[in-house]
Amino acid sequence: MDDKKAQRIRESFARQGLMETLGCTILHLERGKVTLEMPIGSAVSQQHGVAHAGATFAMGDSASGYAALSVMDESAEVMTVEMKINLIAPAAGRRLIATGEVAKAGRRLIVTRCTVQAEADDGSLRDVALLQGTMIPV
Amino acid sequence: MDDKKAQRIRESFARQGLMETLGCTILHLERGKVTLEMPIGSAVSQQHGVAHAGATFAMGDSASGYAALSVMDESAEVMTVEMKINLIAPAAGRRLIATGEVAKAGRRLIVTRCTVQAEADDGSLRDVALLQGTMIPV
Amino acid sequence: MDDKKAQRIRESFARQGLMETLGCTILHLERGKVTLEMPIGSAVSQQHGVAHAGATFAMGDSASGYAALSVMDESAEVMTVEMKINLIAPAAGRRLIATGEVAKAGRRLIVTRCTVQAEADDGSLRDVALLQGTMIPV
Amino acid sequence: MDDKKAQRIRESFARQGLMETLGCTILHLERGKVTLEMPIGSAVSQQHGVAHAGATFAMGDSASGYAALSVMDESAEVMTVEMKINLIAPAAGRRLIATGEVAKAGRRLIVTRCTVQAEADDGSLRDVALLQGTMIPV
Numbered sequence: 095m096d097d098k099k100a101q102r103i104r105e106s107f108a109r110q111g112l113m114e115t116l117g118c119t120i121l122h123l124e125r126g127k128v129t130l131e132m133p134i135g136s137a138v139s140q141q142h143g144v145a146h147a148g149a150t151f152a153m154g155d156s157a158s159g160y161a162a163l164s165v166m167d168e169s170a171e172v173m174t175v176e177m178k179i180n181l182i183a184p185a186a187g188r189r190l191i192a193t194g195e196v197a198k199a200g201r202r203l204i205v206t207r208c209t210v211q212a213e214a215d216d217g218s219l220r221d222v223a224l225l226q227g228t229m230i231p232v
Numbered sequence: 233m234d235d236k237k238a239q240r241i242r243e244s245f246a247r248q249g250l251m252e253t254l255g256c257t258i259l260h261l262e263r264g265k266v267t268l269e270m271p272i273g274s275a276v277s278q279q280h281g282v283a284h285a286g287a288t289f290a291m292g293d294s295a296s297g298y299a300a301l302s303v304m305d306e307s308a309e310v311m312t313v314e315m316k317i318n319l320i321a322p323a324a325g326r327r328l329i330a331t332g333e334v335a336k337a338g339r340r341l342i343v344t345r346c347t348v349q350a351e352a353d354d355g356s357l358r359d360v361a362l363l364q365g366t367m368i369p370v
Numbered sequence: 371m372d373d374k375k376a377q378r379i380r381e382s383f384a385r386q387g388l389m390e391t392l393g394c395t396i397l398h399l400e401r402g403k404v405t406l407e408m409p410i411g412s413a414v415s416q417q418h419g420v421a422h423a424g425a426t427f428a429m430g431d432s433a434s435g436y437a438a439l440s441v442m443d444e445s446a447e448v449m450t451v452e453m454k455i456n457l458i459a460p461a462a463g464r465r466l467i468a469t470g471e472v473a474k475a476g477r478r479l480i481v482t483r484c485t486v487q488a489e490a491d492d493g494s495l496r497d498v499a500l501l502q503g504t505m506i507p508v
Numbered sequence: 509m510d511d512k513k514a515q516r517i518r519e520s521f522a523r524q525g526l527m528e529t530l531g532c533t534i535l536h537l538e539r540g541k542v543t544l545e546m547p548i549g550s551a552v553s554q555q556h557g558v559a560h561a562g563a564t565f566a567m568g569d570s571a572s573g574y575a576a577l578s579v580m581d582e583s584a585e586v587m588t589v590e591m592k593i594n595l596i597a598p599a600a601g602r603r604l605i606a607t608g609e610v611a612k613a614g615r616r617l618i619v620t621r622c623t624v625q626a627e628a629d630d631g632s633l634r635d636v637a638l639l640q641g642t643m644i645p646v
Contacts, residue, residue, distance in 0.1 A: 110279050110284060112286055112287050115253060140247075146294075148289055152289065155285050180313070181311070181312050181313065183612070197638060203506070221612065228452055228504065316454045335497075336456075336497070412525040415526060416525075417521075418523075421526075423569050
């Protein structure tokens, strides 16, 4: 990704108040692929202490949206049309890592997929959620 | 809903750190139907100032989960198997109101639907998101 | 719905080879709401004799698409962007009835919901599937 | 996959009346991965002549279900809990090829993903749909 586009994504991400609230940050940017991370703690937990499906979804949605934005013309922004998440394991461990990717960049819509992994205290990774959704340029 | 079940839902909700982080609270509880509210502010925003899809999803997911819990035996808890959200209007205004309902309470799975509305400064309501998902007793 | 629009929907439906293959026909048309019916038989079954999820989906998708088309300008056609189905009971009985409705008619996208019911031999109806999806004008 | 399991899947598939109606057949079976094919013709078309979303879904759903069945104990059967499809290109060409795979085989639920491709007259392949869903043993 060229520096200008990366800079634009970082600035947009910095304006997402929810990402700051959740402690979510950018780990990696490339064209068509964006990785975010978020510490798992009480601020994002559900009633059993693991990350809430809403927190897992939020970072998956942002990773997907910025992956979509990364393949678009400079002037555009994107919004989520719809997004589906399957929770496949408890989001337990020290942090979550969400990797959003562009599955299809159409002229009017962009389809994305995202995998969210939980990193255990020993550094091992486990898939905890799969997302599939649609973004629209605005 | 009997007082004991209502109390149990309120205690479980109080342990969801994410709901506290987002400023989300319970507005109404009845058997098979749970309504939550959340102020729209910079803590839950996306880059344009309206509520982030992740915040809208999080409250919709919790409203759905507690609606499911409200129809179950006392001993159970539920987890989200999967959830899909369609964002149908910008989540702009002073607060969001999510109403989760049980569409089908099966023996092994509970299917839920949820509508999230945004309340404008003049008090008018507008649907902003529709969710449909599956909960599993744990 | 005016006669011209109804006629246009019937002609489009008649060109859907799959609907003829499945024995699916139009039961009711109104603005924003379309109901289809399909006999449950071996031609549309899965391995246990009830209707296949794919047959239930197909009629739900068509009911949703024509509901979307019914609220659009005369010149347009629609295509399915995405659709999600929850199967909530076995599709057993003598026929399926799918009612698709427009949940939100936007300028660029139309969001739909659909309920599919199975009619038992005694005429009683049971919800068997819920769909939620997105249509795009083409 | 051992011969007994493969035989069991073929027998179950042969009992799915809808697959015969659609002309859908098994192309490849392995543990956790099942590929089906279906000719694109007027019997499965929508109003513009390409394959109907319902036909694309039906084969994607069956490919996903048999992929799930392929990793389960011999006695089990599976049913679709829910399935979401994103249509990413028109299903045009001479045949569709659906490859379903197991994303997560849990004790109580199996999560699947499926890609459907269209084969053009020159033999080239193009992704036309992505599915993500949940199967349950019965």
